[in-house]
Amino acid sequence: MSNSTETDSLPGQRFRERFPLLALVIERMLLSILLLFAVSVLIFGGVEALPGDFATTYLGQSATPQAVANIRSELGLDRPIVTRYFEWLGGAVQGDFGTSWASRNSVSEQVGKRLGNSLFLAGFAAVIAVPLAVGLGMLSVHFRNRMPDKIINVISLAAISLPEFFIGYLLILYFAVNFGVATFPATVYDGMDFLDRIKAIALPTATLVLVVLAHMMRMTRAAILSVMSSAYMETAELKGLSAWRAIARHAAPNALAPIINVVALNLAYLVVGVVVVEVVFVYPGMGQYMVDAVTVRDMPVVQACGLIFAAVYIFLNMLADILAIIANPRLRHPR
Amino acid sequence: MPELLSVRNLRIEAVSHPPGEPPRRITIVDGVSFDLQKGKVLGLIGESGAGKSTIGLSALAYGRGGAEITGGEVILNGTDLLTLDNTGIRKVRGARVCYVAQSAAAAFNPAHRLGDQVIEASVRHGLMTKEEARKRALYLFGVLGLPSPETFGNRFPHQVSGGQLQRAMTAMALCSNPELIIFDEPTTALDVTTQIDVLAAIKHAIEETHTAALYITHDLAVVAQISDHIMVLRHGKTVEYGSVQQIIEAPTQDYTRALVNVRQTARMEASDQTSPLLKSDNVSAQYGNGFKVLHGVSLHLCKGQTLAIVGESGSGKSTLARVITGLLPPSEGKITFNGKTLAPALKNRSRDDLRRIQLIYQMADTAMNPRQTVRDIIGRPLTFYDGLRGAAKTARVKELLEQIEMSNGFIDRYPAELSGGQKQRVAIARALAAKPELILCDEPTSALDPLVAEGILKLLMKLQEEEKLSYVFITHDIAIVRAIADSVAVMHRGRLVRFGPKSQALSPPFDDYTDLLLKSVPEMEIGWLERVLDTRRMESAGN
Numbered sequence: 001m002s003n004s005t006e007t008d009s010l011p012g013q014r015f016r017e018r019f020p021l022l023a024l025v026i027e028r029m030l031l032s033i034l035l036l037f038a039v040s041v042l043i044f045g046g047v048e049a050l051p052g053d054f055a056t057t058y059l060g061q062s063a064t065p066q067a068v069a070n071i072r073s074e075l076g077l078d079r080p081i082v083t084r085y086f087e088w089l090g091g092a093v094q095g096d097f098g099t100s101w102a103s104r105n106s107v108s109e110q111v112g113k114r115l116g117n118s119l120f121l122a123g124f125a126a127v128i129a130v131p132l133a134v135g136l137g138m139l140s141v142h143f144r145n146r147m148p149d150k151i152i153n154v155i156s157l158a159a160i161s162l163p164e165f166f167i168g169y170l171l172i173l174y175f176a177v178n179f180g181v182a183t184f185p186a187t188v189y190d191g192m193d194f195l196d197r198i199k200a201i202a203l204p205t206a207t208l209v210l211v212v213l214a215h216m217m218r219m220t221r222a223a224i225l226s227v228m229s230s231a232y233m234e235t236a237e238l239k240g241l242s243a244w245r246a247i248a249r250h251a252a253p254n255a256l257a258p259i260i261n262v263v264a265l266n267l268a269y270l271v272v273g274v275v276v277v278e279v280v281f282v283y284p285g286m287g288q289y290m291v292d293a294v295t296v297r298d299m300p301v302v303q304a305c306g307l308i309f310a311a312v313y314i315f316l317n318m319l320a321d322i323l324a325i326i327a328n329p330r331l332r333h334p335r
Numbered sequence: 336m337p338e339l340l341s342v343r344n345l346r347i348e349a350v351s352h353p354p355g356e357p358p359r360r361i362t363i364v365d366g367v368s369f370d371l372q373k374g375k376v377l378g379l380i381g382e383s384g385a386g387k388s389t390i391g392l393s394a395l396a397y398g399r400g401g402a403e404i405t406g407g408e409v410i411l412n413g414t415d416l417l418t419l420d421n422t423g424i425r426k427v428r429g430a431r432v433c434y435v436a437q438s439a440a441a442a443f444n445p446a447h448r449l450g451d452q453v454i455e456a457s458v459r460h461g462l463m464t465k466e467e468a469r470k471r472a473l474y475l476f477g478v479l480g481l482p483s484p485e486t487f488g489n490r491f492p493h494q495v496s497g498g499q500l501q502r503a504m505t506a507m508a509l510c511s512n513p514e515l516i517i518f519d520e521p522t523t524a525l526d527v528t529t530q531i532d533v534l535a536a537i538k539h540a541i542e543e544t545h546t547a548a549l550y551i552t553h554d555l556a557v558v559a560q561i562s563d564h565i566m567v568l569r570h571g572k573t574v575e576y577g578s579v580q581q582i583i584e585a586p587t588q589d590y591t592r593a594l595v596n597v598r599q600t601a602r603m604e605a606s607d608q609t610s611p612l613l614k615s616d617n618v619s620a621q622y623g624n625g626f627k628v629l630h631g632v633s634l635h636l637c638k639g640q641t642l643a644i645v646g647e648s649g650s651g652k653s654t655l656a657r658v659i660t661g662l663l664p665p666s667e668g669k670i671t672f673n674g675k676t677l678a679p680a681l682k683n684r685s686r687d688d689l690r691r692i693q694l695i696y697q698m699a700d701t702a703m704n705p706r707q708t709v710r711d712i713i714g715r716p717l718t719f720y721d722g723l724r725g726a727a728k729t730a731r732v733k734e735l736l737e738q739i740e741m742s743n744g745f746i747d748r749y750p751a752e753l754s755g756g757q758k759q760r761v762a763i764a765r766a767l768a769a770k771p772e773l774i775l776c777d778e779p780t781s782a783l784d785p786l787v788a789e790g791i792l793k794l795l796m797k798l799q800e801e802e803k804l805s806y807v808f809i810t811h812d813i814a815i816v817r818a819i820a821d822s823v824a825v826m827h828r829g830r831l832v833r834f835g836p837k838s839q840a841l842s843p844p845f846d847d848y849t850d851l852l853l854k855s856v857p858e859m860e861i862g863w864l865e866r867v868l869d870t871r872r873m874e875s876a877g878n
Contacts, residue, residue, distance in 0.1 A: 231441035239456040240428030253446035278395055329446050330493050 026324050032318040037310060040092070041307040044085050047299050053077075054101050054297040075101060086288025089305065095306035097170050107304045110289065113307065115156045117188060118278070118285035121201055122270040127210035129270075130263055133213050141228070156214030164273065168207045175203060185282035204281040211273065212266040219262035223255045230254075239273040257324040264320030268313045340371040340394060342514055347389050347571075348397065351853060363389050369564075371515070373614035377507035378562035378579075380555055380594070382784030385568040386571040387551045391517040393551060395432050396424050410866050412514065429456030433508035437520040439500035443492040446489075449503050450488020457511040461807035468510060475506040478543055479536040496528035502536050503724045509544055516541075516548045525648035526811065527855040534560060535558045535868055538555065553784060555594050559583050561842035567591050579861055581624050593786055595859060604837045605821045611635035611671075612805050613659070613773060614644075618668035620658050628654045631668065632831045633649055638772070639799065639807040643816040645835075645852070652809045653824070656775045659807065660692060672773070690720045697778040699758035703750045709736075710746045715791040716768040735764040736799075739794060754788035755805075760794065767798065776808045780815065792819060817841065824839055825849050 014025040055071040056063045072078055092097055097107035136156070140149040159167070175185035186200045227233065228251060236246040275287030282288070286305055293301035325331055347364035360730055363543050365387040371377050379387040389402055393409055396416040409416045416427060433456070443452060453475075454468035463471065476484035479502040492500060501521055508516045521537065523529040538561050541548055544656035545830070552558050558565060558579075565582040567574040567590065575588045586592045613636045620629040629651050636642040644652045657663040661669055661681035670677045672691065678684045693710060696702040713732045717723040723731055739760040759779055766774050776795070778787035798804055798817060816823055816837070823840035825833040826864055827848045833840055845853065854867055 124663040199798050231436060231438065232388075234399070235434075235436065235442045235444070238428050238434045239399060239459070240425040240430060241455070241459060242425065245459065252445070329491050332492065333491050 011092070020255045020334050021325065024325050024331065028318060028321050029303070032314050035314055039310040039314070040089060040307055041085070041304055043310065045304055047306070048081060050297075054299060057297045060100075060278060067166060074206065088300075092304070092307060097307075098300040100293075100298055100301050102293070102298040104210055104299075107300050111286070111304055111308065112286065114286045114289045118271065118274050118287065120197075120266070121278070121285060122274050123175055124198070124201060125205045125212070125270055126267050128205065129209045129212050129266070131211070133216035133263075134220050134259065136213075138225065140217070140221050143222045144225070152217065156217050159210040160214035164207055164211045165212055165276050165280050168204070168277055171203050171206055172281075187282065188284060190212070193248065201283070204283055206278050207277050207280075208270055208274065212270055216266050220255075220259050223258040223262075227251045227255045253327075257327045260323045260327065261320045264316045264323075266294065268316040271284075271312045274310050338370045338410075339373045340549075341409070341410040342370075342390070342393070342407065343368050344407040345404070347386070347393065348405045349398075349400070349402045350436055353539060361572060364393075367407075367566075367568070367571070367573055369573075369576060370567055370605045371516070371547050371549065372813040373547055375563045376541060376548045376550055378558035378565040379525055379568060380554060380558050381551065381568035381574075382566060382786065382859040384570070387553075387568055389571075390553050390568070391519055391549050392434070394515060394517055395428050395434060396838050397428075401744055426460065427549065430462060430511050432515045432517065433509065433511065433513045435501075435504050435508045435516060435518045435521050437523055437785075439504040439521075440492065440497060440524075443500060443545060447491055448488065449490055449492060449495070451490065451799075453503065453510055456507070460511065462511050471510055471512075472506060473564055475509050475540070476503075476750055478540050479506055480532065480539075481506075495560065496529075498525055498533055501525065504548045505533075505540060505695075509540055509546065512544070513546060516546055518548055518550045520552050523552065525555070527648060527813075527857075528851055530557075531855040531857075531864070531867065534864060537561065538864065546703055550587065551660075554857065555583070556859040556863075559859055559861055567594065583859060583861060605640045608637050608640065609635055610823055612673060613807070614639040614671040615655070615659070616668050616671065618655070618658055618662055618665045618670065620654055620665045622663075625842050629665070629668075630830045632826075634771075634822075634831060634834045636807060636822065637806055638805055639803045640821040641799070641819055642806055642822050642824060643808045643810060643820035644824045644826060645810060645813065645816055647811060647852075648663060650826040650827070651829040652826050653777055655806065655830075656809055657695075658778055659775060676794040679876060686720065690769045691772045692770050692773050693771040694765050695759070695762050695776045695779045696773060697782055699755070699762040699779075700750065702762055703758065703815060705750050708747050709753075712750075712761060713768050716765060720769050723766050731768070735768055738767065738798065739764045754787075754792060755783050759783065759791050763791075763794065763798070767772065767802070770802075771804070771809065773805045776806055778788075778809055778811070781810065795819070813853060825852065 053072075054075070054257065055068040055077075058071065059067055069078075076084065088098065095108055097111065099105065100107050100110065103110075136152050140152045143149045154218075162170075171182075173183050175182040181198055182203050186204050188197055188200050192200075233246060233250060236250045274285060275290060278285045278287035279281070279291050286308065290302060290305035292298075293305070345364055346362065348360050348362050350358050351361045366854075367386075367390055369377065371663045379390060381387050390397070393404055394411070394416070396404070396419065398404055403867050404417060409705075411427065411431065416424065419427070421527050443449065450469070451474060453472045454465065457468045457471070458465050465495065473484050476487050479501055481487050481499060485817055487495075487499075487503070489500070495503070495849075505516075505518075505521065518537065522685075523531060534557065543563075550558055550561055554738050555565075562579050564578055567582065567588070568577045569590055575582065575586060575591045582591060583595060586595055598774065606732055615634050616632045617633050618629060619627065619631055621627040631649075632655060634642070644655065646652045654663065658665050661677065661679065663682055666680035669679070672688070674764050677688060681689075690698055707715075710729070710732055714723075715737055717728050717731055729746075732746060736743060736745060741757065741760055741764075745753070745757070745761075750761070753761065762779075783791065792815065797807065799806065806819075808819060810817070820837045822835060823833070823837050824831055825840065825848070832846055833849050840849075841853070854870070
């Protein structure tokens with residue numbers, strides 16, 4: 001870029017020119033925060049717009065207009081919606097999600113325990129699914145359009161086509177009921193030792209792995225294939241490099257960004273998609289907690305769960321984008 | 336003297352998948368034989384599809400994109416490469432035979448530093464230690480005239496220019512002290528002013544290291560500067576094989592003669608250039624980010640004449656065309672057409688204004704809808720501007736096909752079923768269908784082989800006579816300018832450096848840039864490169 005454009009540019013532009021990488025990362029983070037606020041408005045507004053309310057559900061047959069109004073004023077529902085939103089948001093930013101209407105306990109405390117359980121389940125599924133998917137992806141590249149590739153493709157497609165609750169019930173039927181090798185329901189409690197815990201979550205983990213495997217595997221395959229057909233891979237071959245060296249040194253760094261992206265997207269899906277699986281396996285995680293809260297219209301819990309799921313999703317996507325930005329040599333080493 | 340490389344009866348086949356037909360085997364190279372001695376350069380020349388690159392890659396026992404060597408021998412220093420197993424071939428590639436690709440920008444891995452890539456083959460083959468390889472790379476960067484050789488290797492591919500990348504790729508090929516290097520159109524993608532430097536660097540490096548080379552190109556003038564022998568190829572077969580002198584000065588085959596004398600078209604410059612049809616008054620333009628790409632360009636074109644705009648990539652010549660069409664409204668200045676000021680933006684122009692100015696692009700391929708037949712492609716402007724339908728439209732399409740010298744049989748073909756030259760002809764017919772007064776031709780022949788390009792130029796000139804058309808012809812090829820222009824505009828970095836009738840613009844005294852540009856165009860004459868370099872050396876010594 002010529003000198004004339006530099007002198008009359010704004011400080012922000014100058015910063016962007018000198019540290020393009022840092023500028024992009026910061027920009028991406030700010031965008032995530034903005035997005036999270038937008039989501040919080042949607043969640044609060046959405047929950048507010050739901051038909052039916054806690055007071056009528058709670059009182060059941062004895063819901064006289066007076067009793068309903070009493071409970072509503074007790075919970076502060078008679079105040080304007082904007083005030084309540086900012087109160088809720090102010091609390092949420094400090095980690096305080098208010099009190100559950102149904103149990104009168106602190107939501108944050110309850111969520112803390114449940115979130116730990118959910119992350120353990122999702123994390124364990126990820127530890128198995130990610131290496132497996134990338135490995136299978138590489139395998140199917142190696143055997144491209146031959147039998148192993150086709151088998152991997154068909155099985156993973158079948159797994160992604162079945163809804164996760166159906167896979168869950170199938171696994172329960174065969175492994176817990178017919179063969180009796182796995183436990184059901186997947187109950188975990190404090191002070192349980194690690195091995196027992198793993199044994200308890202074996203089936204929900206297997207369900208989640210089957211659901212996310214296909215997508216990651218196919219994206220890995222596509223990313224590597226697109227890199228393999230590029231001109232610099234031909235250069236590597238014409239340099240007489242071994243196939244292993246060509247893949248490890250020349251293909252891998254360039255295939256990384258798209259693979260990171262799809263992995264992060266699926267991790268986010270793991271955390272969020274866990275809701276249905278937890279209900280099927282009666283696992284005491286966030287998903288179960290949220291579904292229970294919805295049935296009794298316990299809004300503070302629903303809102304807290306919604307916001308936490310959204311935050312995890314946005315955070316993981318942000319992480320993927322930032323890693324992809326850093327993996328790009330053009331941004332890491334500007335002209 | 337023993338032969339370094341002997342190719343005997345080479346036969347290369349591939350499986351082709353034509354649209355809508357079952358796949359079939361086609362022969363790409365058929366019965367080609369040649370010898371190359373140590374330290375010599377053989378030029379392989381021919382149009383696209385002649386099999387030049389395929390033959391070059393066979394010296395590495397490599398078939399690109401499903402091409403398969405099915406017969407013959409490729410003997411390197413007594414060993415037939417085609418009999419070697421995978422491990423044996425790998426030991427030859429990158430060590431004894433190296434390859435320089437046409438697009439170094441794509442052939443370098445964007446994720447690694449240039450230096451590491453340059454020395455990789457030498458180190459991996461165990462020919463030298465990392466330290467020795469680095470020293471050799473440094474020496475080669477110097478030989479190839481790269482800027483600050485000590486630090487050049489630390490850069491990433493995107494941090495250096497196209498010409499520098501091409502030289503770095505040559506350094507990469509030379510690094511392992513190979514016996515043979517395959518140069519596959521190493522300067523085709525470069526501007527002429529860059530091409531001459533790269534060409535000189537390659538020639539110097541070959542002389543310095545006594546490496547033998549196969550030099551593949553479609554430009555006879557380029558290969559005449561660098562080769563000892565030339566082999567002319569067509570449709571995978573040898574047309575003629577001889578010394579450079581013999582091929583350039585006394586070709587025996589008609590096809591070679593046509594290649595040598597390719598530019599026969601010539602146009603007398605129009606004497607009256609005073610009443611302009613198109614005028615550009617002090618036009619400046621910039622893109623959305625405030626980056627200025629045109630600086631106060633003023634020029635004009637008279638009715639029935641051709642204005643050639645020359646310059647290298649990034650000089651702003653295509654941007655000027657975008658401003659004239661209204662695709663990019665100018666930030667300052669105005670465009671006048673037929674004495675009337677045109678609306679700056681496309682969307683504010685009347686349909687009749689749009690009709691008067693038509694475009695032909697460099698890539699006819701991408702400028703046509705692949706799902707439309709020739710009838711639809713040419714018929715669209717007929718309906719849009721004149722409201723023609725049915726039989727009247729078909730009749731007019733046939734008339735236009737006749738004008739572009741194609742038979743009625745093409746009317747229901749799809750673009751994929753046409754050759755490159757035929758596609759460009761259809762694009763011309765589409766422009767013609769609007770009955771324009773001005774056609775902007777944006778490098779319409781630069782993607783075509785010389786003989787095909789010549790046909791397109793002749794057609795354009797015939798149509799100019801018949802229809803009294805005016806052309807703005809954007810090109811980087813000075814020979815085309817000499818052949819077809821009435822007036823010439825030379826552009827450099829967004830500025831107009833020279834404008835006037837051809838006879839004045841292309842005769843001395845020159846400004847510095849035009850002088851460099853004109854001197855950089857390879858001439859079909861042995862020793863041209865040395866002469867130009869000598870003049871340059873004398874000039875710089877005189878300064």
